[in-house]
Amino acid sequence: xxxxxxxxxxxxxxxxxxxxxxxxxxxxxxxxxxxxxxxxxxxxxxxxxxxxxxxxxxxxxxxxxxxxxxxxxxxxxxxxxxxxxxxxxxxxxxxxxxxxxxxxxxxxxxxxxxxxxxxxxxxxxxxxxxxxxxxxxxxxxxxxxxxxxxxxxxxxxxxxxxxxxxxxxxxxxxxxxxxxxxxxxxxxxxxxxxxxxxxxxxxxxxxxxxxxxxxx
Numbered sequence: 182x183x184x185x186x187x188x189x190x191x192x193x194x195x196x197x198x199x200x201x202x203x204x205x206x207x208x209x210x211x212x213x214x215x216x217x218x219x220x221x222x223x224x225x226x227x228x229x230x231x232x233x234x235x236x237x238x239x240x241x242x243x244x245x246x247x248x249x250x251x252x253x254x255x256x257x258x259x260x261x262x263x264x265x266x267x268x269x270x271x272x273x274x275x276x277x278x279x280x281x282x283x284x285x286x287x288x289x290x291x292x293x294x295x296x297x298x299x300x301x302x303x304x305x306x307x308x309x310x311x312x313x314x315x316x317x318x319x320x321x322x323x324x325x326x327x328x329x330x331x332x333x334x335x336x337x338x339x340x341x342x343x344x345x346x347x348x349x350x351x352x353x354x355x356x357x358x359x360x361x362x363x364x365x366x367x368x369x370x371x372x373x374x375x376x377x378x379x380x381x382x383x384x385x386x387x388x389x390x391x392x393x394x395x396x397x
Contacts, residue, residue, distance in 0.1 A: 188296045189218050192289055196269045197237075201285035204270035210237035214265025214293060221368060222257075223299035224248065225290065227308040227343060228268035228278050239264045244344040248305075251344075251361040263297055265290060267312045278308060287312075294336070300371050302336045303364065306343030313338050324360040326367055339367055 183191075193213040199205060212229040215238060224240075232242035240248050252258055268278045268286050290312070294302065304310040307319040313336060314322070314329040327338040339360075347357035 185218055185296050189293065192292050192296075196289055199269065199286075199289075202270075202282045204268070204272060204282055207273055208270045209234050211269050212237055212239050212266060212271075213269060213289070214239055214263065216259065216263035216265075217261055218263060218297050220262050220297065221300040221372070222261075222303060222364070223263045223265070223294065223297060223301075224303045224305060225309045225312070226264075226266045226305040228266050228275075229271040230275050230345075231271070234271040239266055240344075243348055247344040247348060247357075251358065254358070254362060255365050263293075263299065265293060267309055283308070283312070295334075300337060300375070301364070301368050302338050304338055304340045306341075306346065309343075310338070310340040314340075323356060324363060337367075337371055339364065 196213040197211045199211060205211070208229075210233075212233050216223075226240060226244075229239065230242050230244070232245075233239055239245070248264070249259060252262065267290055268282055269289060272278050272282070302313070304313065307317070310317045310319055310322065314327060317327070317329075317340060319340060319342060322340050323342055325340065327340065328335050329338045330336045341360045342353050342357045344357065347354040
């Protein structure tokens with residue numbers, strides 16, 4: 182049976198040659214995702230931007246610097262976590278990803294998360310949150326612990342504003358940083374619940390069970 186590293190490496194190779202949608206035609210590099218595949222925390226954003234397209238790495242522009250600042254505040258760095266996006270190629274002019282583009286990339290992230298099996302998935306922005314929780318609203322649900330997914334495969338989700346949105350709006354920046362410093366507490370509760378020592382806080386269970394299928 183292939184090990185985790187082999188699975189992730191194969192997915193990354195497949196992403197780099199992917200032509201499932203037209204986004205690949207106007208980009209320089211696919212951005213499969215990167216980081217510690219044995220981590221307990223995965224950060225999932227929306228799509229690569231210009232700097233990410235140039236480098237083939239996720240969150241390395243201004244938004245990435247803010248993400249790193251947040252990680253530093255909670256005692257982590259990039260090497261401690263896994264970082265990816267729901268879309269693996271940059272949309273033109275950083276426009277919102279289209280439904281068919283999200284659907285084309287869906288299987289890659291699903292397989293990555295299945296292999297990594299993070300204890301907590303921190304979603305960055307509304308598109309990432311809606312990948313797991315279709316009816317979620319970022320202004321309402323950011324900073325809330327949510328159990329979401331599809332069928333028997335659910336994830337511990339902690340939605341946050343996208344760092345790019347935080348850079349544009351001081352109020353959002355305040356909320357972004359307040360949410361970020363909650364991450365260790367949420368993670369500790371989940372670890373303790375897994376070990377059976379204490380119960381994790383009760384997650385919000387979305388009323389609508391027809392969330393986007395992850396194909397896991």
